[in-house]
Amino acid sequence: MRIRLLAFVSFAAISFAALALSPAHAQHAAGGGHISGPNGGVVEDIGPFHAEVVARDGEIVVYLFDGKMRVADTAGAKARATIQASGKTATVDLAPAAPNVLKATGAFAAGKGAKMVIFLTMPGQKMVQGRFANPG
Structure with a gap:
């Protein structure tokens, strides 16, 4: 159970980082929406x-x-x-x-x-x- 939770948290962190660093997200954020x-x-x-x-x-x-x-x-x-x-x-x-x-x-x-x-x-x-x- 602990391994599954750790895997899920790791996946969520990597997914969030990928989204935050994507060019489209960065451009959208920089332009105020x-x-x-x-x-x-x-x-x-x-x-x-x-x-x-x-x-x-x-x-x-x-x-x-x-x-x-x-x-x-x-x-x-x-x-x-x-x-x-x-x-x-x-x-x-x-x-x-x-x-x-x-x-x-x-x-x-x-x-x-x-x-x-x-x-x-x-x-x-x-x-x-x-x-x-x-x-x-």
Whole structure:
């Protein structure tokens, strides 16, 4: 019985150490709960897609990826962002700008601390949404 308990405790300690030292866990912990994407933005799920949002005042760029982080074609996509920042709410339409990019520019705040909801409709699919917070 004592050997089984010792084996279990050892297994649990090794499992915890492996999790704590894994790159994904380290990246998630370092970013305050956010995972950074290849373009320096915050990555969250939008339906079956992963979206990386890079935002600053006056510009939002969304990089869209499939479930395996491969480029997802945005041709024909329709998207809208609702942004809350500096006590104001703005809604902007995002337009396809490159193979996996949706972009909006305008007079809106989207800097550090901004909260955004992205609504995405891909051709032939239902609308999906994702929530983002800009860590700045």
